[in-house]
Amino acid sequence: MTDRVLVLGGTGEARALAAALVADxxxxxxxxxxxxxxxxxxxxxxxxxxxxxxxxxxAWLAGHRPRAVVDAxxxxxxxxxxxxxxxxxxxxxxLLRLQRPGWTPGxxxxxxxxxxxxxxxxAVRDAGSVLLTTGRQGVGAFAGLxxxxxxxxxxxxxxxxxAGAVLLLARGPFTVADELALMRAHGVDVVVTKDxxxxxxxxxxxxxxxxxxxxxxxxxxxxxxxxxxxxxxxEALGWTNRLxxxxxxxxxxxxxxx
Numbered sequence: 001m002t003d004r005v006l007v008l009g010g011t012g013e014a015r016a017l018a019a020a021l022v023a024d025x026x027x028x029x030x031x032x033x034x035x036x037x038x039x040x041x042x043x044x045x046x047x048x049x050x051x052x053x054x055x056x057x058x059a060w061l062a063g064h065r066p067r068a069v070v071d072a073x074x075x076x077x078x079x080x081x082x083x084x085x086x087x088x089x090x091x092x093x094x095l096l097r098l099q100r101p102g103w104t105p106g107x108x109x110x111x112x113x114x115x116x117x118x119x120x121x122x123a124v125r126d127a128g129s130v131l132l133t134t135g136r137q138g139v140g141a142f143a144g145l146x147x148x149x150x151x152x153x154x155x156x157x158x159x160x161x162x163a164g165a166v167l168l169l170a171r172g173p174f175t176v177a178d179e180l181a182l183m184r185a186h187g188v189d190v191v192v193t194k195d196x197x198x199x200x201x202x203x204x205x206x207x208x209x210x211x212x213x214x215x216x217x218x219x220x221x222x223x224x225x226x227x228x229x230x231x232x233x234x235e236a237l238g239w240t241n242r243l244x245x246x247x248x249x250x251x252x253x254x255x256x257x258x
């Protein structure tokens with residue numbers, strides 16, 4: 001077994017955790033799924049591309065035997081999270097899920113929660129102008145909308161767009177002023193997004209509140225049972241530090257020190 005920590009990344013929290021672990025002298029390997037054309041790379045060693053499902057990840061864990069895995073992928077990366085849980089259980093590798101909290105509605109918010117992208121599409125079927133910020137994956141669920149749909153994502157979607165779609169390729173974070181200008185310019189009547197949480201993409205919610213616009217939020221998929229979950233980078237760092245102090249996950253029980 002090595003002293004390496006495998007971080008399943010692609011989020012700001014994953015990059016912050018990798019930086020903190022590197023600063024502590026920990027051997028970190030960050031794995032990115034490769035779904036974004038020009039990803040922001042974390043500190044430390046990086047690999048890009050999937051492992052080949054739960055079986056492929058389990059084989060990689062068995063062959064490389066890292067000390068632990070931290071799944072810090074996007075809150076909606078359900079397949080990766082499920083694969084990580086299955087592979088870690090199969091190989092006896094300590095696993096932690098680092099997942100930022102979802103958003104909480106405040107005074108003046110007009111939020112409606114739904115359980116899926118198709119349900120979100122149905123909720124806005126009769127809306128006049130929709131701002132769609134759910135990412136490029138799954139955008140095909142909205143292909144049947146007949147009204148104006150402003151689709152904003154980082155990379156071009158592979159799935160069909162609504163007939164009246166306006167595609168905006170842009171990478172955040174965006175300010176509230178940015179979002180207000182966008183919504184006014186396109187006459188947005190409703191915003192559709194995922195409950196991703198975090199500060200980087202919440203400006204659209206503040207802008208919708210200021211304009212009195214309704215927001216349709218897709219609920220997060222559940223985390224697999226038995227997986228420990230923390231909400232902050234500090235908590236994840238504390239978890240890895242406890243492994244270092246106790247030698248948890250080793251065959252000999254020796255301390256994880258450098």
